[in-house]
Amino acid sequence: MKEKLHPFHISVLVFMIQAGVVVFFLPRMLAQYMGYNGWVAIPLFSVVATFNIFLISIVYRLGDGRSIFQIMEQSLSKLIVYPVYTYLIVVWTLLGCIAAKQYIILFQVFVFPTTPIMYIKLLVDIIAFSLIIKGIYNISKAATVFFWMVIWTILMLTFFIKGFEWVNLTPFFFKESTNVVVGSISIFSSFLGYELVLLLFPYVDSKKGFMKAVYFGNFLTTIVYLSISFVCFGFYSFKQLTKMKFPLVDLLAYIRLPFVERVENIFLALYLVTSLMSITMYIWAATETAKSLIPRANKRWITAILVCCAFVVSWIPNMLSEVELWLKYLGYMALGIAFGLPLMLIAILVIHNGGKKIA
Amino acid sequence: MLKVLRLFLTVALLVTVTGCGDQRILERLGFIQTTSYDLAPRKENESEQKLMISVTIPRPDSGSGSGSGSGSGSGTGGVNREFLTAISSTSKESRIILSRQTELQLVSGQLRNTLFGLSLAKQGIWKHIDTLVRDPSISPRVKITVVNGNAHDLLTKNYPFHPRTGQYIDRMLEKESLSQIVPKTSLYQFTKDYFDDGIDPIAPIIKEVGDSVKIDGIALFRKDRYIMRIDPKQSIIFALMRADITQGEISVDLSGENRNNEHVTLSSLVSHRSVKVTPRKGNFHVDINIKVSGSVLEYIGVLDLEKNKDRSTIEKLVSQYIRTDAEQLIANMQQNRIDSLGLGKNIRSTLSYAKWHKMNWPDTYRNIDVQCHVKVQIKDYGMFTK
Numbered sequence: 001m002k003e004k005l006h007p008f009h010i011s012v013l014v015f016m017i018q019a020g021v022v023v024f025f026l027p028r029m030l031a032q033y034m035g036y037n038g039w040v041a042i043p044l045f046s047v048v049a050t051f052n053i054f055l056i057s058i059v060y061r062l063g064d065g066r067s068i069f070q071i072m073e074q075s076l077s078k079l080i081v082y083p084v085y086t087y088l089i090v091v092w093t094l095l096g097c098i099a100a101k102q103y104i105i106l107f108q109v110f111v112f113p114t115t116p117i118m119y120i121k122l123l124v125d126i127i128a129f130s131l132i133i134k135g136i137y138n139i140s141k142a143a144t145v146f147f148w149m150v151i152w153t154i155l156m157l158t159f160f161i162k163g164f165e166w167v168n169l170t171p172f173f174f175k176e177s178t179n180v181v182v183g184s185i186s187i188f189s190s191f192l193g194y195e196l197v198l199l200l201f202p203y204v205d206s207k208k209g210f211m212k213a214v215y216f217g218n219f220l221t222t223i224v225y226l227s228i229s230f231v232c233f234g235f236y237s238f239k240q241l242t243k244m245k246f247p248l249v250d251l252l253a254y255i256r257l258p259f260v261e262r263v264e265n266i267f268l269a270l271y272l273v274t275s276l277m278s279i280t281m282y283i284w285a286a287t288e289t290a291k292s293l294i295p296r297a298n299k300r301w302i303t304a305i306l307v308c309c310a311f312v313v314s315w316i317p318n319m320l321s322e323v324e325l326w327l328k329y330l331g332y333m334a335l336g337i338a339f340g341l342p343l344m345l346i347a348i349l350v351i352h353n354g355g356k357k358i359a
Numbered sequence: 360m361l362k363v364l365r366l367f368l369t370v371a372l373l374v375t376v377t378g379c380g381d382q383r384i385l386e387r388l389g390f391i392q393t394t395s396y397d398l399a400p401r402k403e404n405e406s407e408q409k410l411m412i413s414v415t416i417p418r419p420d421s422g423s424g425s426g427s428g429s430g431s432g433s434g435t436g437g438v439n440r441e442f443l444t445a446i447s448s449t450s451k452e453s454r455i456i457l458s459r460q461t462e463l464q465l466v467s468g469q470l471r472n473t474l475f476g477l478s479l480a481k482q483g484i485w486k487h488i489d490t491l492v493r494d495p496s497i498s499p500r501v502k503i504t505v506v507n508g509n510a511h512d513l514l515t516k517n518y519p520f521h522p523r524t525g526q527y528i529d530r531m532l533e534k535e536s537l538s539q540i541v542p543k544t545s546l547y548q549f550t551k552d553y554f555d556d557g558i559d560p561i562a563p564i565i566k567e568v569g570d571s572v573k574i575d576g577i578a579l580f581r582k583d584r585y586i587m588r589i590d591p592k593q594s595i596i597f598a599l600m601r602a603d604i605t606q607g608e609i610s611v612d613l614s615g616e617n618r619n620n621e622h623v624t625l626s627s628l629v630s631h632r633s634v635k636v637t638p639r640k641g642n643f644h645v646d647i648n649i650k651v652s653g654s655v656l657e658y659i660g661v662l663d664l665e666k667n668k669d670r671s672t673i674e675k676l677v678s679q680y681i682r683t684d685a686e687q688l689i690a691n692m693q694q695n696r697i698d699s700l701g702l703g704k705n706i707r708s709t710l711s712y713a714k715w716h717k718m719n720w721p722d723t724y725r726n727i728d729v730q731c732h733v734k735v736q737i738k739d740y741g742m743f744t745k
Contacts (some may be wrong), residue, residue, distance in 0.1 A: 036712070110495050167704045172712040237555035254499050254547060262468070262498055301633070341520075 004205040007213035009140040010197070012147045014217025016277035017193030021103040023274075024248045026190055026225060027232035031241040033183020036172035039229035041187070046222035050192040053218060055075050055342040056198055057211040061219045062349040067202045068341070069292040075348045085293045088341075089306075091287045091333045096282030097310030098330060100108060100124055103275040109320075110249065111265050121314060124272070129281045132287060133300050137202050139280060146273035153224045153267060154224060159255050164234040176238075189331035190225070193278060194218055195338035198287045198345075283307060389416040389441065389463030393525030395510035396487055397476035399446045410479075412442040412453040413511045416463065417704040440523050442515055450490050467494060471529045474510035474565075480578065480585035481677060485553060488583070492546055499547035502532060505578040505585060518571055528572055530738040532563055535574055539598035539607040539628075540591060542577060556720060557703030564588055573614030579699045580693065581721075586695050589688065592667040595628075596684045599649050600731070601700050604630045609653070611661065615683070616676045623673055625653035625737070634705040643727045645702055649681070652736040664740040675727040685731040693729070696721045702729070 005013075030038030063071050072081050104120050112120070131139055177183070197214050201204035204210040205342045233245045244250055282307055317323045391414045399411040418439045441463075445456035456466050465546035475484050484503075491497050506513050514524055521527035536543045541563035552560040559580055561652065566575040577589040577597060589597050595609045607628040615622040628651055635646040655664060655673070692699055703724065707715050 122374075126372070165704075167701075167708055171708055171710075172715075175712040237551045239554035239556070241549050243554070249495075250499055250547075256500065261500070 003101060003137055004208075005137065005140055005200065005203050007208050007210060007216075008209060009144055010200065010204065011139050011217040011220065013143045013277075013281070014194050014197065015220045015224075016143045016147055016274055016288065017196055017281045018097055018191055018218070018221040018276045020190075020278040020280075021106060021271075021275050022190035023228065023271075024106060024223065024246045026187070027164060027229045027247040028241060028244050029183065029187050029190075030229055031233070031238060033177060033179055034174055035177035036170050036232065036238055038177075039175070039226065039233050040173060041184075042222060042226045042229060045184075045188050045191055046190065046218065049194060049218050049222075049297060051214065052338055052342070053194055053211070053214050053348065055339070056195070056214070059342050059345045059349065060201060060211060062346065062353065063201065065201055065204075065206045068291075068345055071345055071348060073292075075352045082293060083151075083264055085289050088289045088337065089293070091330065091337060092282045092286040092289070094304050094313060094326075095330045095334055096128075096279045096286070096315070097125075097314040098323060098326050099282070100128075100275060100279040101314045101317065102320070102327060103272070105323060106246065106249075106322050107272065110268055115155060117262050118311075121311065124276060124279070124313050125307055127276060128283060129303060131280045132171075132277075132303045132307070134283050136200070136284065139277075139284060143277050146214055146277060150274055153270065154227065156255060157227055158253070160231050160235050160251070163254075164231065165322070166234065168234050168237055170238065185332060185335060189327075191221065192195050192331070192334050192338055193281070193335070195341065196281055198341060199285050201252050242276045248337035256299055283310060287339075362531065383466075387462075388463055389461055389465045390469035391465060391467050392417055392440075392469060392523075393417070393472045393514060393528065394470065394475040394478055395452075395476070395506070395514045396450065396484070397509055397511050397731045398479050398482070406728060407448060409446050409448055410450065410453065411444065411446050411511055412450055412457070413442065413514055414465070415514060415523070416441040416443070416456060416461075416465075417526070423433050440525065444511065444515075447571075449486055466496065466650065468496045470497055470501050472504055472525065472532070474504050474506050474514060474528075475509040477508060477585065479510075480669065482503045483583045484585075488543050488546065488549060488553075490632040492550055497546070500545045502529065503544045503546065503549050504528070504532065505562050505574045507588070509552040513565070513567045513572060516567065520570070524572075527563065529679055531572065531574070532565075537606055539604050540594045541574055541600070542601075551682055552701075557698070557705075557707045557710050558701035559697045559699050561699050572730050579695075581603075581695070581697045583611035587691070593684055593688060596681055597688060597699075599630050599632065599681065599733075600634075600685055600688070601626075601649055603632055603672075604628060607653075609677075609681075611677050613676055613680070615681055618660065618676065621662075622657070623660070623677060625651075625735070627654050627738075628653040634702065636706050638707045638709065639728070643706055643723070644729055645705070645729045646732060647685070647700075647729065648732045648734075649685075650679070650734045650736070652738045654738050655740040658740075664737075665685075665744060670737050670740070674735045674737055677735045681733045682731050682733070685733070688718060688727070689729045689731070693725050693727075696725055698724050702727070 003312055027039070030041060034041045059068070072084070101121060103118070104117055104124060106119060106137070108117050131142055141206060169276050194214060194217065196333065228248060231240060232251060236244065236247065241247060249268065252267045253262060255261070255263050283303070287299065287303050289305065291297065291299060294302070317326050363420065369583065393415045395413045397411040399409040418441050441461060443457045443460050445453040447456055456648070472530060475487070488503070516524065518524060518527060532541060535541045537646040542561050544560070544562040549560045549562065552558045559582065561580065562578045564575045564578040566573050570591060574591055575588070576591045577594055578585050579587050579589065595607050598604055598607065608624065608626045609628060610621065610624045613623065628650040630649055633648045637644045637646075658664055658673070662672060664670055664673075689700070698720070703720050
């Protein structure tokens with residue numbers, strides 16, 4: 001029997017997929033869209049994500065640990081299933097490659113201003129490819145190593161206790177918010193990533209708290225997002241925060257240790273791993289789906305083709321604003337998948353199980 | 360087959376990754392240490408007001424005395440600096456002009472201080488600061504300093520006892536900010552206060568005096584325009600009103616309190632400041648409570664530091680002195696409609712969003728009633744008795 005994923009690894013994996021490049025500008029989005037004290041909205045978004053995870057947990061219970069592909073294929077005709085698969089493959093692959101591109105543009109601006117972007121992208125894609133072909137167990141182990149590499153940096157926030165002013169928070173809540181609906185979707189997309197656990201069903205041990213681990217992963221993301229945003233709202237003045245493109249980078253740039261300053265470049269390189277995990281997992285998910293679409297195909301070749309496609313597509317959007325626009329629409333689609341897929345699966349399972357008692 | 364591919368990839372990576380594209384060779388870089396901004400003297404038939412921008416670049420490698428045409432300064436101790444000046448419309452344009460004057464690649468990663476000439480500061484400096492905060496290579500800790508006079512002249516000069524002018528000013532400001540004589544105004548702090556509607560930015564102000572540069576007090580801004588200056592003698596009182604301090608010194612001449620020829624100096628000041636806002640019939644009453652403790656290392660006068668009663672008299676006299684000066688400063692700031700103490704932030708905290716925005720803060724600020732309550736405590740009085 002194959003090795004199963006440990007709940008702790010699942011929590012870490014969920015956190016690593018969720019946290020990505022978005023964390024660099026989340027505080028600004030909160031200030032722009034949610035207005036004064038926008039950080040308060042984070043727990044609300046987290047509750048929505050938790051509800052979504054609850055839907056996934058129903059699928060897991062009703063499906064008795066079967067993979068979502070088995071569930072779909074046993075009740076739906078191939079005419080319906082294949083377009084769904086294709087849609088999933090396209091969205092996940094694109095999401096993986098465009099999110100990577102966004103991180104790389106950011107990285108390039110700060111660290112290598114004149115190196116070609118696609119050159120760095122190639123290097124990242126090679127690492128992602130090597131991880132994906134090793135399978136989900138190895139990905140999760142790598143994720144755990146990467147997790148310890150980055151999570152300690154949250155302690156750096158204690159550096160800002162001295163400059164933090166309660167009076168900067170102001171007694172106003174959600175005033176001067178703009179585009180709340182569009183903004184909410186953009187902010188919520190920073191929580192996305194947990195929906196990929198739908199594909200982990202065959203790889204987990206049902207006796208151990210699989211779903212609890214997913215909830216915990218999401219909770220961890222919430223805590224990290226909340227602490228970063230809270231510090232930003234207290235350390236910067238509100239209007240200033242709405243104008244800062246990447247508040248977290250500025251925050252890191254402010255840190256001065258007795259032996260070194262301007263550490264943001266080191267941290268930016270370190271945070272590559274969180275983005276790398278998001279890319280890897282989205283393309284891994286696309287690969288899994290593609291394997292169900294063409295069961296006889298070689299997994300390595302599928303991965304290679306997807307990574308190459310992703311690389312070619314990511315050539316198209318060139319400027320940061322273009323990438324952001326693409327990501328916005330891909331975020332909508334991923335959001336649709338995050339809610340739509342579990343709902344569809346629940347419907348299938350309820351109809352299929354018919355009068356059978358639900359455990 | 361796969362092994363061959365893997366080998367090929369490894370070799371390809373090794374070859375490409377190590378041949379870095381973004382090269383930065385230390386010897387070929389010119390690390391700008393200080394930049395100065397001034398209004399350029401206006402030429403006839405010139406419609407646009409141009410800027411005079413100068414930079415200093417430390418050059419430890421070049422021999423002493425040799426200088427480039429644009430005014431390289433030589434210093435003692437074998438360290439040189441390169442000094443470049445350009446006249447242009449914008450600050451980034453000047454970078455291109457400056458770059459034409461040197462063989463080094465100019466980089467701003469080590470920029471420590473920016474000096475603004477007084478005439479420019481009076482016109483507003485935000486558009487220049489905006490370029491600085493936009494540039495990812497510039498640290499948010501870069502200092503902002505106003506020069507009482509011409510910044511270019513102050514920076515171009517070589518001061519005999521201070522080999523590198525840029526570094527000399529930077530270190531002096533760093534040191535003086537510890538004892539609260541000048542505020543620590545960085546890009547971060549200035550931007551923060553500029554965008555906050557409840558406070559106005561401040562910056563240190565310096566001046567050229569013969570063979571040295573001297574701290575000339577604190578420059579107070581309304582938004583980004585220089586409005587008034589606080590004398591260095593009163594800097595410490597301003598600091599006490601603005602925030603909690605953990606280090607500082609105050610020298611008090613008690614003749615103002617009807618005690619002629621009596622002086623007292625309090626060192627190792629530690630203070631705590633709290634602000635209480637009470638709304639009063641469409642206006643506000645603001646109490647600034649300041650608690651200061653320090654040790655007396657110098658007292659010239661008739662009282663006996665050993666006696667509790669006399670010590671408490673000195674405490675009262677010093678409190679009275681600080682209070683009078685503080686209230687005078689506030690009245691001055693109110694008259695100029697600049698809220699450098701950030702009282703607006705405290706008042707904002709007591710109001711609803713609608714009320715705060717309905718009120719025109721700079722106008723209201725002028726009429727609010729501010730009172731200072733100062734409590735001085737003498738912690739100790741040295742290790743020798745009279």
